[in-house]
Amino acid sequence: MTAALEALDLTRRYQLDGVAVEALRGVSLRIGRGEFVAIIGPSGSGKSTLMHLLGCLDRPTSGRLRVNGVEMSQLSDTELAELRNKTIGFVFQSFHLLARTTALENVALPLVYRGLGKAERRSRARAALESVGLGHRMEHRPSQMSGGEQQRVAIARALVGEPKVLLADEPTGNLDTRNGAEVMAILDRLNSDSGVAVVLVTHEPEVAEHARRQIHVRDGLIELDTADRNPE
Amino acid sequence: MALEALRVNRLRSVLTMLGVIIGVLAVVILVAVGTGAKDAVEKEISGLGTNIILVVPGRLSVGAAPTQSKLNLADVAYVRRVVGDPAKVTVSLQSGETVRVGGTEAFVTIVGTDQNLTNIFERPLDKGRHLSETDVDTRRRIAVLGSEVADKLFGDLDPIGRQLTISGARFRVVGVYAKIGQTFGVSRDQEVHIPVTTAQRLLGIARVNGIAVGASGPDEIEPLQERVVAALTDRYPGEKFSAVTQTQLLGTIGSVLGMLTGVLAAIAGISLLVGGVGVSNIMLVSVRERTREIGLRKALGARQRDVLAQFLIEAVLLTTIGGVIGILLGVGGALTIQALTPVPASVTWWSVALAFGVSAAVGVFFGVAPARRAGRLDPVIALRAE
Numbered sequence: 001m002t003a004a005l006e007a008l009d010l011t012r013r014y015q016l017d018g019v020a021v022e023a024l025r026g027v028s029l030r031i032g033r034g035e036f037v038a039i040i041g042p043s044g045s046g047k048s049t050l051m052h053l054l055g056c057l058d059r060p061t062s063g064r065l066r067v068n069g070v071e072m073s074q075l076s077d078t079e080l081a082e083l084r085n086k087t088i089g090f091v092f093q094s095f096h097l098l099a100r101t102t103a104l105e106n107v108a109l110p111l112v113y114r115g116l117g118k119a120e121r122r123s124r125a126r127a128a129l130e131s132v133g134l135g136h137r138m139e140h141r142p143s144q145m146s147g148g149e150q151q152r153v154a155i156a157r158a159l160v161g162e163p164k165v166l167l168a169d170e171p172t173g174n175l176d177t178r179n180g181a182e183v184m185a186i187l188d189r190l191n192s193d194s195g196v197a198v199v200l201v202t203h204e205p206e207v208a209e210h211a212r213r214q215i216h217v218r219d220g221l222i223e224l225d226t227a228d229r230n231p232e
Numbered sequence: 233m234a235l236e237a238l239r240v241n242r243l244r245s246v247l248t249m250l251g252v253i254i255g256v257l258a259v260v261i262l263v264a265v266g267t268g269a270k271d272a273v274e275k276e277i278s279g280l281g282t283n284i285i286l287v288v289p290g291r292l293s294v295g296a297a298p299t300q301s302k303l304n305l306a307d308v309a310y311v312r313r314v315v316g317d318p319a320k321v322t323v324s325l326q327s328g329e330t331v332r333v334g335g336t337e338a339f340v341t342i343v344g345t346d347q348n349l350t351n352i353f354e355r356p357l358d359k360g361r362h363l364s365e366t367d368v369d370t371r372r373r374i375a376v377l378g379s380e381v382a383d384k385l386f387g388d389l390d391p392i393g394r395q396l397t398i399s400g401a402r403f404r405v406v407g408v409y410a411k412i413g414q415t416f417g418v419s420r421d422q423e424v425h426i427p428v429t430t431a432q433r434l435l436g437i438a439r440v441n442g443i444a445v446g447a448s449g450p451d452e453i454e455p456l457q458e459r460v461v462a463a464l465t466d467r468y469p470g471e472k473f474s475a476v477t478q479t480q481l482l483g484t485i486g487s488v489l490g491m492l493t494g495v496l497a498a499i500a501g502i503s504l505l506v507g508g509v510g511v512s513n514i515m516l517v518s519v520r521e522r523t524r525e526i527g528l529r530k531a532l533g534a535r536q537r538d539v540l541a542q543f544l545i546e547a548v549l550l551t552t553i554g555g556v557i558g559i560l561l562g563v564g565g566a567l568t569i570q571a572l573t574p575v576p577a578s579v580t581w582w583s584v585a586l587a588f589g590v591s592a593a594v595g596v597f598f599g600v601a602p603a604r605r606a607g608r609l610d611p612v613i614a615l616r617a618e
């Protein structure tokens with residue numbers, strides 16, 4: 001069975017004011033379908049860079065990355081956009097909802113780029129919002145909702161396209177404990193119910209506890225992968 | 233979606249559109265005024281009559297001083313033979329003179345002419361009669377008045393049969409022309425027509441200013457024109473004669489006014505261009521403000537062309553909405569000018585279509601750079617933007 005994500009010796013170098021910064025120095029990992037993985041590391045460890053690469057928002061300086069069995073280095077920018085649209089769902093720390101747009105329209109947004117008709121988009125978005133318990137908030141705008149609710153809208157948006165991988169970058173970073181716990185519970189449930197692989201990026205060990213596998217990143221390298229200790 | 237984005241920044245959108253609105257408004261109004269002026273002049277020229285050829289001595293060119301005339305009544309008779317139809321040839325001898333009735337004076341244009349005038353020119357009568365052949369042959373001292381002259385000298389009285397004095401000689405009024413207005417800014421209602429023979433004696437000269445020939449149809453104009461000029465040149469070797477037709481006059485004046493309209497439209501077009509620069513500017517600001525949104529859209533699967541299209545549509549929408557408002561205001565403005573001032577204004581469909589097309593094109597042209605910038609944003613950097 002093909003892995004959801006398969007990285008081989010990924011490196012990523014940036015030029016910052018003429019100085020080369022090596023954010024990733026050779027990362028290899030394999031994340032299977034339906035896995036729940038946390039990538040943990042202090043800030044500056046390279047975990048965000050890794051997430052951007054895994055989400056095909058960025059291209060590695062060297063190394064190979066297969067997403068759902070597709071070698072991403074061979075794809076054009078347009079094909080990469082399609083890959084993101086169909087295979088990957090993003091959840092961000094700061095939600096990134098369109099402010100003047102209703103929850104329903106926010107959730108339906110990825111389907112616009114898939115070329116689906118309006119009725120189809122709306123019915124799928126409605127179902128996704130109901131699955132995160134926001135059936136009663138369809139026509140609310142982000143400013144009319146709590147942080148926890150906004151993040152759940154963002155999760156619904158990530159899921160509406162039925163991706164293989166959900167990448168969550170500090171999804172609880174802007175939430176209080178109660179809302180954070182609620183969001184984590186939803187991710188947990190989605191992972192076990194729908195079988196979408198969840199990759200959680202965080203610097204908080206308590207959040208990472210939710211994942212069944214933890215990958216510790218430090219200085220651009222994988223320091224520890226719990227999968228190596230107790231192989232499935 | 234694009235409309236929504238414009239609505240969010242309503243004031244900014246309106247101010248940006250204002251540049252386009254003013255540009256389009258200027259194009260529509262200035263072209264309307266230019267076209268209106270052209271139409272008015274063309275109407276004046278065609279109002280003279282149909283298929284007219286004017287024969288004058290010398291070379292006729294714009295700005296040249298009139299040549300001293302050598303033509304006399306014998307030449308008129310000669311031209312009549314050349315043309316073949318004597319009724320289709322008339323003559324004109326003009327002079328500015330003072331006319332007097334009792335204590336009232338008026339400075340008028342005395343036109344010495346003959347009974348054929350009305351066969352060639354449109355000159356309807358209000359009352360009385362036209363000049364007759366007998367009037368010309370017997371040098372009668374009778375006059376047909378332009379409507380303004382009649383009003384000024386006689387007021388509410390019926391001028392027919394009354395006396396007036398032209399340069400000391402007494403004349404009897406036999407007719408009054410209907411009001412016909414101006415030709416080239418000269419009021420033709422201030423003319424007094426008398427028999428050409430009488431005029432020659434009154435002014436003490438034997439020549440005439442010009443000869444007018446009426447062609448029997450549009451196709452006849454050019455051959456007839458050539459024939460008359462050739463015949464006159466034959467008669468006076470070494471002299472130049474010019475014959476100008478209505479069509480030539482229309483063509484010359486039309487092209488001058490058309491050029492004027494073009495210049496006006498070009499000046500207005502510059503302001504439209506400036507409006508386009510404003511659109512470009514605001515779209516750049518908008519792209520910067522919405523960098524995170526662009527990053528998000530890209531993360532969700534928007535391709536470069538999707539983002540480009542989004543911003544391009546916004547820019548085009550800005551300019552076309554501005555264009556439509558500008559057209560409405562421009563048409564309204566032209567109609568107002570038409571109604572409230574003597575300036576003629578005629579809105580042409582092509583200026584409206586052009587203004588709309590140009591404003592849409594301005595949107596594409598000035599929207600492309602900001603939209604490309606948006607489309608090319610790196611999603612990672614865009615998502616991190618503040």
